Amino acid sequence: MSFYIALDFGGSSVKCAVMDHCATIIEQFHLPSRVASFEQWFEHFDPYFHHYQDKYSIVGIAMSACGAVDVETGFIHGKSSLYYLHGVDVISLFTRRYHVPVELENDACCAALAEKWLGVCRDSEHFCLVVIGSGVGGAIVTKGEIQKGHRLHGGEFGYAIMGFENGRPQILSHLASTYALVVKAEKALSLPRHSLSGIKVFELYDQDNEVIRSVVSDWINYLAMGLYNLHYTVDPEYIVLGGAISQREDLVVLLERKFDEYLQAMPYCHVKPNVIASPFGNDANLIGAMVHFSQRQGGRFSQNQYIGSA
Known part of the structure; x- marks a missing residue:
């Protein structure tokens, strides 16, 4: 061997x-x-x-x-x-x-290769992988092949502009990464930097901390927006979530609730993103x-x- x-x-x-x-x-x-x-x-x-x-x-x-x-x-x-x-x-x-x-x-x-060959997308020819960590990254798989694009930047979803604050563009990585979640939670609780982690934030969430529940709700909304836009741009069979935070059991449930809100507000959009968590963590x-x-x-x-x- x-x-x-x-x-x-x-x-x-x-x-x-x-x-x-x-x-x-x-x-x-x-x-x-x-x-x-x-x-x-x-x-x-x-x-x-x-x-x-x-x-x-x-x-x-x-x-x-x-x-x-x-x-x-x-x-x-x-x-x-x-x-x-x-x-x-x-x-x-x-x-x-x-x-x-x-x-x-x-x-x-x-x-994405792990998912295609050994994971949840072994039988899928069209899927996107979104990694949530210090930023937001990903990969697009079409006809079983990773699509890197002309300049090797295909799948860099984290650079998508989600809005503006004081005239400055706010990209998905700044709004929906685990890093962004932790920083916003620390600011909301007036804690020094590096006081929290993604795990600790969700522990406070589970304890029904009202401040943290509001922070997580905003974070979920930005992440759901990014995934929704990706879904209607690429139309993948699956969107697979990677990164440590993807192992949070209710993450997909929280995202699906947001998708339902979007679809109710926009009845002309009827295809719901199919989001699943990677088994590999x-x-x-x-x-x-x-x-x-x-x-x-x-x-x-x-x-x-x-x-x-x-």
Whole structure:
């Protein structure tokens, strides 16, 4: 059996996993993502790589990262808070250092691959994936293929302008991300920054905190607006929600209630978005990165292979 390391570069940390060729997670660990350079990040990763190389004989690295990823050149276009990811051939950088094959793909595209090959959309040819986290990102799948667009920005739903405040455009990521929810909740409760998390916000919501219930209601409305607009733009069979907050059991119910309100107010619109939650939670990007690696390296990933975490 062959073993790989999968890396998912996120805004708060880099999720890492040792995986087998079936995308089964064997071991997991986390590393910081907020560093000044790749050289600084390698100082954190090197000991783990060599430890697992000795233990499992690692034969490849599968990577997921935010931004407009060019899988051929290894460059990540656009901008993100992890600025060291941009302007460098990431694939070559890792290949030269660790001497194993390396593949890289956009994080939302990885999540979409996980859903298409191993998740809830195995039998669907047309679906959208929306990832809710530090921002809002996603991927569009049409006829079974991810549609990246002319400039590799297809699926960047978070840049959609949802309104204006003091003359400045307000985009979906600023209004409907988990980060936006937490910041607004902290302001509403007059708490210092970093006092809350998405989990804590919903704990207060469950405790019937009136202030937080109002904040969550506004947040749900913006998220529902974004998903509704996406639905009528692309007309997918499903909209799959990813990110840790997607595991909240009543999230889909709250969104469906909003859709019902919209449809009642606009009787000429009669098709309700079909929103479902990803079964993979925070592991979707890691699993999809492994699917992408296998496909790029000439493997034929079977829809029946995945068996979950070891």
